[in-house]
Amino acid sequence: MVVEQLRRPVPGGVGTYARGLLAGLARLGPEGPEVALHASRPTSSPDPLRAFGLPLRLRPLPGRALTGLWERGLLPAPAGYDVVHSTSMAFPPPRGPATVMIHDLTWRAVPEAFPARGRRWHEAALGRAIRTGVGLVAPSQATAAALAAAGAGPVTVIEEGCDHLPPPDQAGADALLARLGVDGPFFLSVGTQEPRKNLARLFEAFGRARPRLPGPWPLVVVGPSGWGPELTAGPGVLAAGAVSDAVLAALYRRARALAYVPLVEGFGLPPVEAMHAGLPVVASPMPSTGGAALEVDPLDVEGIARALEEVAGDDARHAALADAGARRAAGLTWEGAARRHVELWRSRC
Numbered sequence: 001m002v003v004e005q006l007r008r009p010v011p012g013g014v015g016t017y018a019r020g021l022l023a024g025l026a027r028l029g030p031e032g033p034e035v036a037l038h039a040s041r042p043t044s045s046p047d048p049l050r051a052f053g054l055p056l057r058l059r060p061l062p063g064r065a066l067t068g069l070w071e072r073g074l075l076p077a078p079a080g081y082d083v084v085h086s087t088s089m090a091f092p093p094p095r096g097p098a099t100v101m102i103h104d105l106t107w108r109a110v111p112e113a114f115p116a117r118g119r120r121w122h123e124a125a126l127g128r129a130i131r132t133g134v135g136l137v138a139p140s141q142a143t144a145a146a147l148a149a150a151g152a153g154p155v156t157v158i159e160e161g162c163d164h165l166p167p168p169d170q171a172g173a174d175a176l177l178a179r180l181g182v183d184g185p186f187f188l189s190v191g192t193q194e195p196r197k198n199l200a201r202l203f204e205a206f207g208r209a210r211p212r213l214p215g216p217w218p219l220v221v222v223g224p225s226g227w228g229p230e231l232t233a234g235p236g237v238l239a240a241g242a243v244s245d246a247v248l249a250a251l252y253r254r255a256r257a258l259a260y261v262p263l264v265e266g267f268g269l270p271p272v273e274a275m276h277a278g279l280p281v282v283a284s285p286m287p288s289t290g291g292a293a294l295e296v297d298p299l300d301v302e303g304i305a306r307a308l309e310e311v312a313g314d315d316a317r318h319a320a321l322a323d324a325g326a327r328r329a330a331g332l333t334w335e336g337a338a339r340r341h342v343e344l345w346r347s348r349c
Helices: 012-027 048-052 063-071 116-132 141-149 170-180 199-212 245-254 269-276 301-313 315-330 334-348
Strands: 037-039 056-058 084-086 098-101 135-138 155-157 187-190 219-222 237-241 257-260 281-283
Touching: 012 269, 012 334, 037 048, 063 116, 098 334, 135 141, 135 334, 141 155, 170 237, 170 245, 187 199, 187 245, 187 269, 199 219, 199 301, 219 245, 245 269, 257 269, 257 301, 269 281, 269 315, 281 301, 301 315
Parallel strands: 037 056, 084 098, 098 135, 135 155, 187 219, 187 257, 219 237, 257 281
Antiparallel strands: none
């Protein structure tokens, strides 16, 4: 398994997929395959990849140099394996059966939300994946349809899991909320702060809704900084920055609702993480939620504001959304995703 994304300072959703899939494969026990990890040289000691307890096949190169050579068709995948699975479009030239997960084509759907360099890289990587004939995997029918429109051949759809967060760190969440001055109900937003996450409209909608809420609730924003213009947060918007997975798990259990309204998503992990914790979700339409969220148009600021008011003030609606979300999340496990990956890999061997 190619896990170069786990070398990145901010592995993001691709990193969550890689870690979740590895956990799901481990749960298969003897039914699962023998797995080795392929990546660039470590950037710290001890190497965090060793925590998985799996054999490592590392190249003695820094990540940028290694992926640059892959893009030029050099340094193929290690030999001696039945199949090589890449967790993103940063993948080595195949020398045998290979599969690549393509999470989304959002740089095509909303090009203005990506830097020009990023768009060029993604287009080149997509073209290489299609030309080399690797088996393509997508997390949703929407991404599979976008791949078909881009000229790709057959695509296998495997939904991701949402049961990857550790037990909640309640003490850590207490400390964070105390530092932010939060001592009552709050809304939660989770994700890397970048243009496609549509945070500017969410902040504006929250500003409109806040005077009409049962109290002056804050919006706690969790996630690392990405790229793009600096955002104006407004009253009540509290930036928590990046937090540990255990603290995030506790925040999902404390908040009134998750507000997640990106312009487009190939799947969308934060909403189903929240649903797994029993938290109602206000979200733009995306594959992961399966209709179990209170859906809003991500371009409609007033519509987002009304949805926040609804989930804050209507206890029956709040409970119904929590129940619907829990049912949706119950069907999204990493063990199930791992089984479907194994079926695909066996069909390629």
